[in-house]
Amino acid sequence: MQTYTRLDARSSDFEHAFRALLSAKREVSQDVDDAVGAIIADVRGRGDAALFDLTQRFDRVDLRASGLRVTRDEIAAARGAVPDRTFEALKLARDRILAFHERQKPADQFWTDALGVELGWRWTAIRAVGLYVPGGTAAYPSSVLMNAIPATVAGCERVVIVVPTPDGVLNPLVLVAAELAGVDEIYRVGGAQAVAALAYGTDSIAPVSKIVGPGNAYVAAAKRRVFGQVGIDMIAGPSEVVVVADSSADPEHVAADLLAQAEHDAVAQSILVTDSGDLADAVAAAVERQLAALPRRAIAGPSWRDYGAIVLVPDLDAAVPLVDRLAPEHLEIIARDGDALARRIRDAGAIFLGPHTPEAIGDYVGGSNHVLPTARSARFASGLGVLDFMKRTSVLKCDAAALAALGPAAVALGEAEGLDAHARSVAMRLKG
Amino acid sequence: MQTYTRLDARSSDFEHAFRALLSAKREVSQDVDDAVGAIIADVRGRGDAALFDLTQRFDRVDLRASGLRVTRDEIAAARGAVPDRTFEALKLARDRILAFHERQKPADQFWTDALGVELGWRWTAIRAVGLYVPGGTAAYPSSVLMNAIPATVAGCERVVIVVPTPDGVLNPLVLVAAELAGVDEIYRVGGAQAVAALAYGTDSIAPVSKIVGPGNAYVAAAKRRVFGQVGIDMIAGPSEVVVVADSSADPEHVAADLLAQAEHDAVAQSILVTDSGDLADAVAAAVERQLAALPRRAIAGPSWRDYGAIVLVPDLDAAVPLVDRLAPEHLEIIARDGDALARRIRDAGAIFLGPHTPEAIGDYVGGSNHVLPTARSARFASGLGVLDFMKRTSVLKCDAAALAALGPAAVALGEAEGLDAHARSVAMRLKG
Numbered sequence: 001m002q003t004y005t006r007l008d009a010r011s012s013d014f015e016h017a018f019r020a021l022l023s024a025k026r027e028v029s030q031d032v033d034d035a036v037g038a039i040i041a042d043v044r045g046r047g048d049a050a051l052f053d054l055t056q057r058f059d060r061v062d063l064r065a066s067g068l069r070v071t072r073d074e075i076a077a078a079r080g081a082v083p084d085r086t087f088e089a090l091k092l093a094r095d096r097i098l099a100f101h102e103r104q105k106p107a108d109q110f111w112t113d114a115l116g117v118e119l120g121w122r123w124t125a126i127r128a129v130g131l132y133v134p135g136g137t138a139a140y141p142s143s144v145l146m147n148a149i150p151a152t153v154a155g156c157e158r159v160v161i162v163v164p165t166p167d168g169v170l171n172p173l174v175l176v177a178a179e180l181a182g183v184d185e186i187y188r189v190g191g192a193q194a195v196a197a198l199a200y201g202t203d204s205i206a207p208v209s210k211i212v213g214p215g216n217a218y219v220a221a222a223k224r225r226v227f228g229q230v231g232i233d234m235i236a237g238p239s240e241v242v243v244v245a246d247s248s249a250d251p252e253h254v255a256a257d258l259l260a261q262a263e264h265d266a267v268a269q270s271i272l273v274t275d276s277g278d279l280a281d282a283v284a285a286a287v288e289r290q291l292a293a294l295p296r297r298a299i300a301g302p303s304w305r306d307y308g309a310i311v312l313v314p315d316l317d318a319a320v321p322l323v324d325r326l327a328p329e330h331l332e333i334i335a336r337d338g339d340a341l342a343r344r345i346r347d348a349g350a351i352f353l354g355p356h357t358p359e360a361i362g363d364y365v366g367g368s369n370h371v372l373p374t375a376r377s378a379r380f381a382s383g384l385g386v387l388d389f390m391k392r393t394s395v396l397k398c399d400a401a402a403l404a405a406l407g408p409a410a411v412a413l414g415e416a417e418g419l420d421a422h423a424r425s426v427a428m429r430l431k432g
Numbered sequence: 433m434q435t436y437t438r439l440d441a442r443s444s445d446f447e448h449a450f451r452a453l454l455s456a457k458r459e460v461s462q463d464v465d466d467a468v469g470a471i472i473a474d475v476r477g478r479g480d481a482a483l484f485d486l487t488q489r490f491d492r493v494d495l496r497a498s499g500l501r502v503t504r505d506e507i508a509a510a511r512g513a514v515p516d517r518t519f520e521a522l523k524l525a526r527d528r529i530l531a532f533h534e535r536q537k538p539a540d541q542f543w544t545d546a547l548g549v550e551l552g553w554r555w556t557a558i559r560a561v562g563l564y565v566p567g568g569t570a571a572y573p574s575s576v577l578m579n580a581i582p583a584t585v586a587g588c589e590r591v592v593i594v595v596p597t598p599d600g601v602l603n604p605l606v607l608v609a610a611e612l613a614g615v616d617e618i619y620r621v622g623g624a625q626a627v628a629a630l631a632y633g634t635d636s637i638a639p640v641s642k643i644v645g646p647g648n649a650y651v652a653a654a655k656r657r658v659f660g661q662v663g664i665d666m667i668a669g670p671s672e673v674v675v676v677a678d679s680s681a682d683p684e685h686v687a688a689d690l691l692a693q694a695e696h697d698a699v700a701q702s703i704l705v706t707d708s709g710d711l712a713d714a715v716a717a718a719v720e721r722q723l724a725a726l727p728r729r730a731i732a733g734p735s736w737r738d739y740g741a742i743v744l745v746p747d748l749d750a751a752v753p754l755v756d757r758l759a760p761e762h763l764e765i766i767a768r769d770g771d772a773l774a775r776r777i778r779d780a781g782a783i784f785l786g787p788h789t790p791e792a793i794g795d796y797v798g799g800s801n802h803v804l805p806t807a808r809s810a811r812f813a814s815g816l817g818v819l820d821f822m823k824r825t826s827v828l829k830c831d832a833a834a835l836a837a838l839g840p841a842a843v844a845l846g847e848a849e850g851l852d853a854h855a856r857s858v859a860m861r862l863k864g
Contacts, residue, residue, distance in 0.1 A: 086848045089841035100551060103541060111535075118785075119532060119799055124778045126812045140849050173848060209812040224656060228667045231812035235660045256857035263853040295852045342827065346556045353550070353829035356861060360854040361830060364842040367551055368826040380558045380641040380663035382824035392814035394800040395774065397785035398793060409521035410796040416518045416605060417572050420727045421695040422792040425688035429788060 004284070004308035009318055021309055022325060026238045026267040026375070036192040036221040043196035048203050054193040059135075059166045063188065066168070068204045070186040075179050078172035087176065090141060093365045094180045097145055100367035101153045104386035110395070115405045118397040123390045125155035126231070128206065130198035131183070132213035132223075133174060135164035135190050141177035142363060146370050146384065147213050148181035154389035159183050160208055162198060164190020190215075195222035199230045212384065214371075233388060237375030240269035241359055242328040242348075244319050244341065245283075247276040249334040253355065254279070255286035257332055260360050262303035263296040269307040271326065273319045280310045320344045327378040330359045349378045403429060436716070436740035441750055453741055454757060458670045458699040458807070468624040468653040475628035480635050486625040491567075491598045495620065498600070500636045502618040507611050510604035519608065522573060525797045526612045529577055532799035533585045536818035542827070547837045550829040555822045557587035558663070560638070562630035563615070564645035564655075565606060567596035567622055573609035574795060578802050578816065579645050580613035586821035591615050592640055594630060596622020622647075627654035631662045644816065646803075665820060669807030672701040673791055674760040674780075676751050676773065679708040681766040685787065686711070687718035689764055692792050694735035695728040701739040703758065705751045712742045752776050759810040762791045781810045835861060 007017050042050040052063050079087070110120030131147045133139060144161070151159045161178055163170065165188045178186055187205055189197060195215075201207030210231035211223060223232045241261035243254055258270035274280050287304060291297050313319050316335055323331060327347035334355050335341060342351050349372030352359050363370045371384035398406065407430045414423030439449050474482040484495050511519070542552030563579045565571060576593070583591045593610055595602065597620045610618055619637055621629060627647075633639030642663035643655060655664045673693035675686055690702035706712050719736060723729050745751050748767055755763060759779035766787050767773060774783050781804030784791050795802045803816035830838065839862045846855030 083848075085844050089844035089848070092838075092841045093845065099545070103543075109535060113531070113799075117798065121800075127778075142845055142849065224659065227656065227659075228669070228807075228809070231809070237660070253857070253861060256853065256860055259853040260851070260857040263851060290853075290856075294856075296850075300853060339829075345825075346559075348825050350826040350828065353827060354831070356830045356832050356835040357828055358857040358861060360846060360851075360857045361835065361838055361842050362826075362828050363854060364845045365838045366549065366828045366830075367545075368553075368828055372826075373823070375660075377660070377663070378823065378825070380823060383826055385824065387819070391805070391810065391812060392817065393777075393780050393810070394782040394794075394804075394815055395785065396782065396789055396794050396798045396800055397771075398788045398798075399786070400788050403788040403793065406524075406793055406797045409524045410793050412517050412521035413525065413574055413796045414792060416521070417574065418728075419692070419695060419792075421688065421691040421722075421732060422795060424722075424726075425685070425692045425790040425792045428688055429685060429790060 004304055004310065006280070006310050008312040009322070010312075010314055018311070018322065022376070024269075024307060026269060026307060032217050033221050036218055036225060039192040040196040040222060040225060043193050043202065044200050051189050051193055051197055051202060054191070055189055058191055059164050061165055061168050061188070066188070068187050068189060070170070070175065070188060075175045078175035079179070081172040082176050086173065089365070090145070090177055090180055093142065094145055094149065096365055096367035097149045097369070098153065101150050101369070101386050104150070105153065106387060106390065116399055116402040117406070119395070121392045121394045123392050125157070126209050126389050126391060127156065128158035128160065128208040129156050129389055130160045130162060130208040130211045132194065132211060132215045132219055133161050133163040134215055135166050136169070139163065139171040139174050141171070141173035142370065143214070144174055144177035144183070145181050148178065148183050150369065150384055150386045151389045152182040154386045156389050158185065158206070158208065160198065160205070161186045162189050162194035164188070164194070192218045192222035195219060195226060199226035210389070212388065233371075233384060234373060234377060234381050237377070238267040238269065239264050239374050240271070240328050241330040241332065242271045242273060242323055242326055243332040244273045244316065244323060244335060245279060246274065246316060246335040247279055248336050249279060250355065251279055251282035251286045253358070254283045254334065255290050257358050258283070258287060258304070258308065259290055259294060259300050260358070261330065262300035262308065263294065264299070266299050266302045267307065268303045270304060271309045271311065271328070273311045273313060273322060275313050275315050277312060280312055284310060316341055323348065327376045329372045329374045329378065330362070332357070332359055347379050349373045349383055436736055436742065438712070438742050440744040441754070442744075442746055450743070450754065450757075454808070456739060458701060458739060464649050465653050468650055468657060471624040472628040472654060472657060475625050475634065476632050483621050483625055483629055483634060486623070487621055490623055491596050493597055493600050493620070498620070500619050500621060502602070502607065502620060507607045510607035511611070513604040514608050518605065521797070522577070522609055522612055525574065526577055526581065528797055528799035529581045529801070530585065533582050533801070533818050536582070537585065538819060538822065548831055548834040549838070551827070553824045553826045555824050557589070558641050558821050558823060559588065560590035560592065560640040561588050561821055562592045562594060562640040562643045564626065564643060564647050564651055565593055565595040566647055567598050568601070571595065571603040571606050573603070573605035574802065575646070576606055576609035576615070577613050580610065580615050582801065582816055582818045583821045584614040586818045588821050590617065590638070590640065592630065592637070593618045594621050594626035596620070596626070624650045624654035627651060627658060631658035642821070644820065665816060666805060666809060666813050669809070670699040670701065671696050671806050672703070672760050673762040673764065674703045674705060674755055674758055675764040676705045676748060676755060676767060677711060678706065678748060678767040679711055680768050681711060682787065683711055683714035683718045685790070686715045686766065687722050689790050690715070690719060690736070690740065691722055691726060691732050692790070693762065694732035694740065695726065696731070698731050698734045699739065700735045702736060703741045703743065703760070705743045705745060705754060707745050707747050709744060712744055716742060748773055755780065759808045761804045761806045761810060762794070764789070764791055779810050781805045781815055
């Protein structure tokens with residue numbers, strides 16, 4: 001049986017083995033692009049009729065009977081189906097996510113420079129946004145909160161959810177979370193057809209200007225295709241955690257955190273980086289012990305064995321460049337100098353500090369967003385936030401004196417670039 | 433001969449005609465995706481050798497002889513080839529763009545909430561970014577400044593330019609602008625092969641984490657394909673200006689501004705929205721008169737005739753919703769209540785206010801960025817800025833008391849989502 005990968009930074013083949021870990025191909029790339037192209041064309045051409053037919057085919061649901069839009073009565077009924085303990089936890093999560101994201105609202109800036117030019121920019125919300133919510137077992141109410149709340153904080157007027165309901169099943173937790181988050185419209189349609197409907201609109205679903213949220217290969221391919229017609233967030237890949245720990249860490253806790261990541265997906269990746277051989281051994285043993293009792297061991301086991309790793313480093317200083325190269329979605333640091341270490345890390349989606357901050361706190365109730373850059377994209381991307389639902393308009397105003405000061409340089413550059421109409425539009429005002 | 437479009441908001445078929453204006457298909461969609469896929473695979477497989485062969489084929493240049501990287505000597509020689517007047521204008525532009533973008537640097541935020549949870553986020557620069565610069569006549573030094581300066585302000589360590597040199601021709605202005613902007617490396621390669629080299633790296637070109645900049649259909653398709661492996665900016669479409677003006681505007685100035693946009697590209701779009709029939713007539717006449725004397729009339733003429741428009745509105749209040757629907761890249765407002773009107777516009781890339789602010793000032797020396805959302809994407813996108821070259825890492829830290837306060841809700845949500853390992857990673861710490 002394959003086991004997790006164990007690397008030692010002091011061994012001569014470490015660089016080679018670490019590169020293999022970095023480049024492990026975790027995504028099964030399905031070639032669905034042609035199928036997705038046809039689905040998008042169908043929805044653009046036939047609108048609702050295409051949504052009805054495709055949903056009948058893929059989800060075995062007759063939307064002509066049930067209606068595309070989820071009704072107020074269904075949302076009220078969902079509230080009744082959710083235990084109070086869960087509802088209260090969702091409300092706590094909602095309140096904390098709201099408070100965190102309120103702080104992300106950007107400020108406009110306007111100033112007048114030494115030449116008298118008035119400059120600045122203004123932020124405004126995107127009017128209408130769509131959130132893709134996966135159906136079935138991956139329909140997580142926490143993700144509904146994390147995707148929708150930044151949009152409502154931004155001030156989007158229409159926050160629209162699309163969610164597939166295979167065989168008619170719709171998780172009541174999703175509806176309750178949507179209600180708590182302030183979602184305006186919910187449609188029971190999924191896949192590439194839902195993305196096409198959001199991008200181009202149908203009689204029943206008015207188009208939006210941006211689409212966010214995770215989905216399967218069809219959804220990802222559809223988002224890639226409609227990008228430009230609408231904005232999209234990142235294309236989500238498989239998820240990962242890196243735990244940096246020294247001998248102060250509790251091996252049972254570390255093992256539990258590695259498995260919390262591994263249970264998401266058989267291609268999720270959990271990595272421990274430590275300077276303690278004893279901790280490494282204890283964590284490896286604890287992982288096996290905890291796995292045996294885990295309901296989702298059929299997912300977490302293969303994830304750990306195929307993609308899990310323990311990396312031994314001579315000291316935690318040596319962990320810093322390795323973490324940056326991994327650019328993990330989630331980084332936990334459980335070490336004596338944890339805070340100082342955290343400040344030296346540059347490429348990570350989110351950092352969870354100290355022994356009392358398991359990543360699962362951040363998944364649910366910390367307040368920060370759990371939609372984070374996966375698959376090493378923390379090198380260039382951020383977690384979801386309020387700015388993803390706003391856009392900036394720059395403003396420029398010259399008076400005659402400012403134009404007189406700047407104009408000649410603009411004329412020179414327009415002429416140098418061979419754009420005479422540019423130069424003339426400035427030059428004729430300088431004469432006046 | 434076709435002429436520009438003239439609409440009157442008071443006519444009964446206005447809504448229909450305005451919709452046609454909105455949906456005018458200005459892009460020629462070339463089906464280059466398969467070719468691009470093959471080029472990317474070739475560069476990934478053969479690295480520099482593929483770059484050499486493809487450049488020989490497409491640009492008729494032997495890079496094995498000239499070298500991929502532009503040398504210090506070539507950059508020094510370029511400075512000698514640029515007239516002082518142009519060089520000084522570029523320096524003024526550089527200084528103003530720098531000053532503007534310095535104000536966009538985001539601040540980190542950290543706070544402790546009522547439960548004792550430490551929260552916040554930190555911004556860091558993307559380490560390495562690539563700028564695509566088109567070759568030939570579209571090699572604009574101003575665009576080099578606009579793309580590179582936000583990256584250097586953000587603090588990117590490697591700012592890399594790729595630029596094709598068809599038949600060996602390389603615009604010295606591009607090299608001088610790159611030098612002024614603080615670009616670190618310049619490679620004479622273009623097309624999909626350049627995008628592939630930036631995304632995946634070759635022996636000569638180390639990979640970057642994000643690619644920005646405009647390009648032809650091949651470049652756009654390549655950026656779409658490598659998105660995920662690296663970050664990308666928007667897919668640039670044809671450019672447009674909307675001028676909102678009342679009878680206070682000088683028709684010659686308005687005409688010049690419409691033509692400055694039209695000379696970019698035969699599919700550029702220039703639209704005047706006015707409440708003055710007299711201004712409309714005078715502008716239409718001035719456009720024809722100025723066109724006759726314009727060096728680039730073979731481009732600006734077809735642009736104006738095929739896509740240009742004058743829209744008459746009963747008053748400028750009626751212009752506001754029309755402008756938002758057009759979501760123009762550039763908006764000029766030349767009207768008595770211009771400032772108040774500008775505040776009511778929501779969807780525009782950049783606003784140029786008053787009679788002394790031709791858009792060409794913003795193209796060159798205003799200081800704000802001229803890389804702006806085209807083709808109605810101002811509904812959801814912003815102009816290029818410092819944030820495009822940075823990413824945010826969130827940080828969360830609980831102590832034992834904070835975990836005790838938050839933990840039960842996290843356990844409840846983990847269990848409700850069927851993610852027991854999440855719940856257990858929290859629950860086992862609550863016992864301790």
